[in-house]
Each structure stands twice: as C-alpha cells, then as structure tokens.
Amino acid sequence: MTSTNKISHLAEGVSRREVWSWAMFDFANSGYTTVVITAIFNAYFVSVVAQNQDWGTFAWTASLAVSYLLIILTAPALGAYADAYASKKRLLLVTTIGCILFTALLYLAGPGDLWLAIALIILTNFFFGSGENLIAAFLPELARSRALGKVSGWGWSLGYIGGLFSLGCSLAYVTWAQGQGQEAHEFVPVTMLITAAIFAVACVPTFLFLKERAQPQPHLAGPHVVKEAFIRLGGTLKHVRYYQDLVRFLVCLIFYQAGIQAVIALAAIYAQQAMGFDTSDTIMLILLVNITAALGAFVFGNIQDKLGHIPTIALTLIGWIVMILLAWKADGPVMFWIAANIAGLCLGASQSAGRALVGLFSPATRRAEFFGLWGLAVKVSSILGPITYGLVTWLSAGDHRLAMLITGSYFLVGLLILMRVDVQRGEAAAQNQPDS
Structure with a gap:
C-alpha cells in the first residue's frame, strides 16, 4: 500500500500535492471576490464611478445581475460539454485568463466612466463564476465521499487566506x-492590477499538478457540440424528480445564498454608507472577516462530516440571522465589527458545507453538469439578493439598514426548506442513477 492510499480522506491515486494544487485555485481566485466584489471596487464604483448618486448601489447590483444571468444561460451547457469531452481543465484555463485580463482592465475605470466599469464588471464576474463551477467539479474526484466536507473546507479556508493576501497587498x-496625498480615483485602479497579478501567479500550481481524471463520453462530433450539451442537460432535467433532494437543496441554496451574496457584494458599501467607514477602515474590516471566514471553513470542514451536512448548514444559517439583526441594530463600530465577524465564521462554513453536499448528491458521470446546476442556483441567488438590496436602497432614498433587514429574510426561508432535505436518500439517488 502506498503512502497516498493511506491518506483515508483522499480518493485512490490522489496525492497531497494535487489536492493542494486544487485548493490553490481557491487561494488564487479569492483575491478577485475579496478586492473587487467585496472590499474595494464595489464601494469605489458607488462613490467615485457613479459619483454617489442614489441609483449607484442599484447600478452596481444590476451589473452583477447581468453577469450572473449570463452564467445561468451558459453554465449547465458548459458543464455538460465538460463532462462529454473531459475538458474541465481546458475550460478552466480559458475562464481564468478571461477573469485576469478584464480585472486588470478595471484599472481604466475612473470617475464618471460608468459604462466602461459596468462592461468590465460583467465580463470579469462572468469568467470568475464560470471558473468557480469548473473547479468545484473536481472535488468528488479528489476526496472520498465521506470526506468531501473536510477537503472542501481545505479549499475554502485556503481561499480566504488568498483573499487576505490580496487584500493585504492592496491595503499596503x-x-x-x-x-x-493620493485620492481614491488614483490608488483604487492600481489595486486592480495587484489583484490580477496575484491571481495569475497563484493559479499556476493548479494547471501544473491538477489532473483531469474524467474520461470522454460518447458524444456528437463536429459542429454539434452545443446541441449535444443541451441534449445532455435535457437528460438531467428529464430525471430531475429522481434527484428530489438535490433539487430541494438547490432551491434552499437559492434563498440562503441570496442573503450571502448580498452581504458579499455590499459589505463595503454598507460599512461606508451606513456606518461611516473610510476606505482603510473598510479594508481592515474585510481583512479580519477573511480571517474568521478561513477559521470557519477549516473548523466546520473538519467537523461537518461527523456533525452532518444538514445540521452544519442549519447552524450557520442561524448564525447569519443573528448577524443580520446585529448589523441592522448597530449604532456604533463595536456591534458592527461583532456582526461582521459572525458573518465571516458563517460564510466559510456555509459555503464549504453547501459545495460538499452537492458533491455527495452528484452522479459520477455527471459531476461537472451537476456542479453547473449548483453554480446556476448560486447565480440565481446572486441576482436575487443584491438586486433586492439595491432596489430597497433606491426606493427608500438610501436606507441601507432597511435593505439589510429585508435581504436577511432569505436566510429564514432557506432554513425552513433545508429541514426537508434527506441526505441519505439524496446520496442513494446519486449512486443509483437512472440511465440517460
């Protein structure tokens, strides 16, 4: 027996180095979400690019919504194509190059360059989200079924460390x-170049060491690639009732992720607009939240396989509800910092646990396709949550506290739906999939 086989939580033939190279992609791409979506460029977009207009927050959330809609339209077919042609890694390379390139081009977005900023955000986020689905589809190939939570937690925790690194470099x-004596319009664009460069360097191990274990499946040749992708997707939808617990969990995920995505996309905006934080205060806040998020992903990743996926997710959703109430009531920085760090702990844990549960519910021959459906659900939530927040702030003339409270109700809905998901039944359905 080789030393690799003695690593009980890894699949047969998978080395520690390969798992590390997979997790390094989370390290690499987390700088994008942390710096661009969560901490720096979002607040810069509202205050500088949109020049603090009442519609600025809505314009930001609408831009993200368009990018997520594009992912929704393409992710299932992209996943089906990746399964048929065993091309997850090749497609991942394309999406990575796209995200890095357009992130660097955000350097060009200055005061009043609204449409340029909107176009670049749509492109960067589209490539980021598409790559996120593809890298997640490798998880069931790397970990044994009973250790999906542990290995997923490694990736998420390393991802938050990557976000910390990119944000720390930006803060410096x-x-x-x-x-x-520089102003935001002078130094924020440079942080986009820093983020793109770190992404480019940190993802190299992924493309050097991560293996494409999937085998090409019988498929149509020539110009019928797109047609076949939708044929395969149709096969999944035809059997959707068979995977009832996967479907139920995806609906649950849409709701609770709507709340999470609103927090991710609007944390810095809320901190500056509702709490009066400046750029440095906001970056320090997000730095600390990333530390607690990494801790949450690592700790819950190590216990969720024993505690159970459903109890783990339920515990984090209760934490999210507490966080929303604290942020809504906060009248000073102390309570808001406490709320933000509760969000960090719950963020790492809920993201890791959700990805692991989808891996458990995924048939072996349709992993990329089912993770495409997972990505679709997340992207629907990424439209629903931020757009809800943006509309409330627009209609209420900038009441960010009201927007936070209303958006937080999605966590409660998700918790109620979660109670109807049966893990054992969902896993059995994946292991005994019907013929396509």
Whole structure:
C-alpha cells in the first residue's frame, strides 16, 4: 500500500500535492471576490464611478445581475460539454485568463466612466463564476465521499487566506498612496492590477499538478457540440424528480445564498454608507472577516462530516440571522465589527458545507453538469439578493439598514426548506442513477 492510499480522506491515486494544487485555485481566485466584489471596487464604483448618486448601489447590483444571468444561460451547457469531452481543465484555463485580463482592465475605470466599469464588471464576474463551477467539479474526484466536507473546507479556508493576501497587498499600497496625498480615483485602479497579478501567479500550481481524471463520453462530433450539451442537460432535467433532494437543496441554496451574496457584494458599501467607514477602515474590516471566514471553513470542514451536512448548514444559517439583526441594530463600530465577524465564521462554513453536499448528491458521470446546476442556483441567488438590496436602497432614498433587514429574510426561508432535505436518500439517488 502506498503512502497516498493511506491518506483515508483522499480518493485512490490522489496525492497531497494535487489536492493542494486544487485548493490553490481557491487561494488564487479569492483575491478577485475579496478586492473587487467585496472590499474595494464595489464601494469605489458607488462613490467615485457613479459619483454617489442614489441609483449607484442599484447600478452596481444590476451589473452583477447581468453577469450572473449570463452564467445561468451558459453554465449547465458548459458543464455538460465538460463532462462529454473531459475538458474541465481546458475550460478552466480559458475562464481564468478571461477573469485576469478584464480585472486588470478595471484599472481604466475612473470617475464618471460608468459604462466602461459596468462592461468590465460583467465580463470579469462572468469568467470568475464560470471558473468557480469548473473547479468545484473536481472535488468528488479528489476526496472520498465521506470526506468531501473536510477537503472542501481545505479549499475554502485556503481561499480566504488568498483573499487576505490580496487584500493585504492592496491595503499596503492604499496606505502608502494615501500617505502621498493620493485620492481614491488614483490608488483604487492600481489595486486592480495587484489583484490580477496575484491571481495569475497563484493559479499556476493548479494547471501544473491538477489532473483531469474524467474520461470522454460518447458524444456528437463536429459542429454539434452545443446541441449535444443541451441534449445532455435535457437528460438531467428529464430525471430531475429522481434527484428530489438535490433539487430541494438547490432551491434552499437559492434563498440562503441570496442573503450571502448580498452581504458579499455590499459589505463595503454598507460599512461606508451606513456606518461611516473610510476606505482603510473598510479594508481592515474585510481583512479580519477573511480571517474568521478561513477559521470557519477549516473548523466546520473538519467537523461537518461527523456533525452532518444538514445540521452544519442549519447552524450557520442561524448564525447569519443573528448577524443580520446585529448589523441592522448597530449604532456604533463595536456591534458592527461583532456582526461582521459572525458573518465571516458563517460564510466559510456555509459555503464549504453547501459545495460538499452537492458533491455527495452528484452522479459520477455527471459531476461537472451537476456542479453547473449548483453554480446556476448560486447565480440565481446572486441576482436575487443584491438586486433586492439595491432596489430597497433606491426606493427608500438610501436606507441601507432597511435593505439589510429585508435581504436577511432569505436566510429564514432557506432554513425552513433545508429541514426537508434527506441526505441519505439524496446520496442513494446519486449512486443509483437512472440511465440517460
């Protein structure tokens, strides 16, 4: 027996180095979500690009919504194509290059460059989200079924460390630039170049060491690639009732992820608009939240396989509800910092547990396709949550507290639906899939 086989939580023939290279993609791409979507560019978009207009927050959330809609339209077919042609890694390379390139081009978005910023955000987020689905589809190939939560937690926790690294580098530059008397429109664009460069360097191990274990499946040749992708997707939809627990969990995920995606996309905006934080305060807040998120992903990743996927997710949703109430009531920085760090702990845990549960419910021959459906659900929630928040702030003339409270109700709905998901039944359905 080789040393690799003695690693009980890894699948046969999978080395520690390969799992590390897979997790390094989470490290690499987390800088994008942390710096661009969560901490710096979102607040910059509202305050500088949109020049603090009442519709600025809605314009930001609408831009994200368009990118997620594009992913919704393409993700299932992209996953089906990846399964048929065993091409997850090749497609991952394409989406990675696209995200890095357009993130670097955000450097060009300055005061009043609204349509340029909107176009670039749509493109960067589209490529990011498409790649996120593809890298997740490798998980069931790397971990044994009873250790999906543990290995998924490794990826998420390393991802938050990557977000910390990118944000820390950005903070160092911002601090220096502010010391030189520079304004946000001068130093924020440079942080986009920093983020793109870190993404490009950190993802190299993934493409060097991660293996494509899937085998090409019988498929149509020539110009019928797209047609076949939708034929395969149709096969999945035809049997959708058979995977009732997967479907039920995806509906649950749409609701609770709507709340999570609103927090991710609007945390810095809320901090600056409702709590009066400046850029440096906001970056420090997100830095600390990433530490607690990494801790949450690692700790819950190690216990969720014993505690159970459903109890783990339920516990984090209760935490999210508490966080929303604290943020809504916060009248000073102390309570808001407490709320933000509760969000961090719940963020890492809920993201890791959700990905692991989808892996458990996925048939072996349709992993990329089913993770495409997972990505679709997340992207629907990424439209629903932020758009709800943006509309409330627009219609209420900038009441961010009301928007936070209303968006937080999605966690309660998700918790109620979660109670009807049966893990054993869902796993059995995946292991005894019907013929296509």
